[in-house]
Amino acid sequence: MDLIDLFQRLGLAIAIGAAIGVERHWREREEPDGARIAGIRTFTLIGMTGGLAGLIETSLGSSALPGLVVAAFLIAVSSALLRFALLEAEGQNRFSATTVIAAIAAFALGVLAVLGDMVIASAAGAATVVVLSSREFLHQSIRRLTWPELRSAVLLLAMGFLLLPLIPSQPYGPFGGVSPRSLVVLVIILASISFIGYVAVRLLGPGQGNLVAGAVGGLVSSTATTLAFAQRSVAEGSAAGLAAGAVAAGGVSLIRTGFLVVALAPSLASELLPSLLLAGLAMGGAALLLAGRGGAVVEGENKADPPANPFELGQVVRMALLIAVIAFLARAGSSVFGDRGLYVVSALSALADVDAATVTVSGMLDRVSGPVASHAIGIAVIANMLAKAGYAVVAGSRPFAVIVCVVSAIALGVGLLAPLTTGLL
Incomplete structure (x- = not known):
């Protein structure tokens, strides 16, 4: 030197x-x-x-x-x-x-x-x-986390460093099959994101406001968060604050889907990312406005049960089965019915969770064209937004449902117009 x-x-x-x-x-x-x-x-x-x-x-x-x-x-x-x-x-x-x-x-x-x-x-x-x-933060975190939560983190490490190398990578089954190793990798990624959101809820505590709880809940499950807030709107009689949490969950879910697209299917990012980000930001802005209208949080108002630990073994198995079933149905529908079959499966699977459809379609780029994959993910996102609005109508109070439906419609419009706007720019 x-x-x-x-x-x-x-x-x-x-x-x-x-x-x-x-x-x-x-x-x-x-x-x-x-x-x-x-x-x-x-x-x-x-x-x-x-x-x-x-x-x-x-x-x-x-x-x-x-x-x-x-x-x-x-x-x-x-x-x-x-x-x-x-x-x-x-x-x-x-x-x-x-x-x-x-x-x-x-x-x-x-x-x-x-x-x-x-x-x-x-x-x-x-x-x-x-x-x-970070001594104080780490010590406080350890004091607030329970053994089941720490055990879940250990399970995450075990799956990533011990189990994964032993799982075969070659696909099994008809219509191209499903690779067990790829399936486990995707489960680890999704469960890790959810576990981070779960830990954040535990560390922040239940009294930090509906907005924060909803935003973090969007990392865990925006659909479950919307349904939980809808039920609380009937029991508690409040609308703006709880709607802010539900809308924030939806916005975080859209941005999270954008990150999944960038990570799993970068070739689709240029077409999907503007719509997802603009719609997510629109919902985030609406959530902030609603939180301001919701006023101060009453002591004990937000003491809802925390979401289930997303890395418990039962949760992991259910997530793996959901992704495997959706992957098989999407490939089968695409092979038998063409692109329309893939669109139908994406829409139906997104009624419960948009992640499974996003992950599955991203893994099918070797079988379908880029525009078809983008349309399938877009249909899944739209179906999920409409489903959450429907859950708000069925399970929530009328003011809560009106707010969620109006904001969802605005965000949907912003997302659909995003390609035209970016094209003009």
């Missing part, structure tokens, strides 16, 4: 140590001098020591065993830190290995900045600072 590159790498090692040191020093800023193990100066020196160890390792080349210099420096730094950590624990009766581990990480990232990829070292340093500064 030339002299400029050398200074850049050593400077990055120092900067990583300083960034971690700022967080550690701020965390213990109220402590008197000499009461903390390491602050900004010590961590800056640790990062620089890691960089220097990497430079010495490079300069020695093959004259020494590979890694010997770095290992020697690491043992020296770790030994000194452990000694001071033990003294602090004995003096203050406080036991924590975070600072020691952070110091080892600063040293290792300093070495990586000099010997390895600077981008990875920089990103890992930023991630380290984020993790260290």
Whole structure:
């Protein structure tokens, strides 16, 4: 490496140590001098020591065993830190290995900045600072989450890293079949999005307002959220606030569908994304206006039962079966009845959930043309919006149903006019 590159790498090692040191020093800023193990100066020196160890390792080349210099420096730094950590624990009766581990990480990232990829070292340093500064949030989250929810996260990791590699990838069944591995991947993606929404509801609590609850509920299931708010509108007699939540759920669902299209079928994004985003933003704006009309939230008004944990085994199995059935029916309908069969299946499946239709059609681009796939997803989105408006009429109060239907009609019109608007622009 030339002299400029050398200074850049050593400077990055120092900067990583300083960034971690700022967080550690701020965390213990109220402590008197000499009461903390390491602050900004010590961590800056640790990062620089890691960089220097990497430079010495490079300069020695093959004259020494590979890694010997770095290992020697690491043992020296770790030994000194452990000694001071033990003294602090004995003096203050406080036991924590975070600072020691952070110091080892600063040293290792300093070495990586000099010997390895600077981008990875920089990103890992930023991630380290984020993790260290998120102590209160992480501790509070652990206190509020229950064991079934944590078990669901473990199930997610197990499915992604243990089960998935063992599942065959070749398709099975008639009409092109269904790939078990692709099915599991899609289930993990959808359930992960829903689980994030579920955790957000648990962390925010039930008293954060119908707007927030509805928006987060749109990540879990906008159809179920609309139905739940409709039932509450009859029981509680309120309309604007609950309608704001239902409309927000619908807007989030449209934007979520847009992200699914971009992730699973990028070739369809240019045709579908403008309509989905504009319609979703229209519903979001309407939700904000309705929330303002809804007034202050009464204590206890939003204490509804949280949505079912979307990553419980039963939920995962049902989601897998739904996607498999819809995929089979869509392929069969497309093979037997042509494009019209695909349109009918998409519309019927979207009466309960638009995700299954979106995922299935996105996976059929090898069998159907781009315009047909776009029309099928568009039909599914329209059918889902009409179904939610129908649920509001059947299960909700009259004012609630009127608001949801009017906003849905406006959003539908905006979405249908979006291609004309973008074409003119």
